Amino acid sequence: SAVISQKPSRDICQRGTSLTIQCQVDSQVTMMFWYRQQPGQSLTLIATANQGSEATYESGFVIDKFPISRPNLTFSTLTVSNMSPEDSSIYLCSVVPGQGAVGYTFGSGTRLTVV
Amino acid sequence: AQSVAQPEDQVNVAEGNPLTVKCTYSVSGNPYLFWYVQYPNRGLQFLLKYITGDNLVKGSYGFEAEFNKSQTSFHLKKPSALVSDSALYFCAVRDMGSGNTPLVFGKGTRLSVIA
Structure with missing residues (x-):
């Protein structure tokens, strides 16, 4: 299965600033998904990112607040x-590794605290 | 629309006793079903999945789950609980016919195994 390197693992940020989270996959994947996990809550899908096209955002999430880049397949x-x-949440990326694969792999998550 | 219900926020079990974490799902077609575990300050770890075939699925760390189509359930089980099994467990679903769409997660069940 694919291995995802997600960075940073955690950060504490000042309000009003921005943080960019990276996910690097060790194989080419068509779709990547970004989730948010608020404290004590389940995972909520933010958007789906395909290479070469704009990300598709779920209801309640907008591109101005959560811009996504997908420059290549990894x-x-x-x-x-x-x-x-x-x-303040945990943010996770996820992929479906490989043609015909069914399992989903997740990054280790980024724990963000905004003060 | 797809959905997952985990009716229990918390499950407590004594070490050595069998454990069950409940999950029911709703999809328009046939489901792909997954269980993930999240340990404190860790990412999401895959436990097992049901795609097709045998209704009893065996996964990591001695866990298993039984797919019951008539009851639309996919309960997670383990014959003998360990203290180290204490974690947050998520059930997730995807419609088999929906392509590589993202998983929909239940709200999670916190398992506490008491020594």
Whole structure:
């Protein structure tokens, strides 16, 4: 299965600033998914990122707040912009590795605290 | 629309006793079903999945799950719980016919195994 390197693993940020989270996959994948896990909550899908096209955002998430880049088939970034304490969460990327694969692999997560 | 229900926020079990973490799902077609575990300050780890075939699926760390189509359930089980099994468990689903769409997660069940 694919291995995902997600960075940073954690950060403490000032409100009003932005943080960019990176996910690097060790194989080429078509789709990457970005999730948010608020404290004590389940995983909520933020957006789906395909290489070569704009990300598709779920209801409640907008590109201005969570811009995503997908420059190639092994890499993606999620930026949390103009942060507020409500953005304090764990952010995870996920992929479906390989043609016909069914299992989903997750990055180790980025624990973001906004102060 | 796809959905997952984990009716228990918390499950407590004594070490050595069998454990069950419940999950029911809703999809329009046939499901792909998954269980993931999240240890404190760690990422999401894959436990097992049901794709097709045998209704009893065996996974990592001695866990297994039984797919019951008539009851739309996929309960996670282990014959003898360990203190180290204490963690947050997520059930997730995807419609088999939906392509590489993202997983939909339940709210999670916190398992506490008491020595």
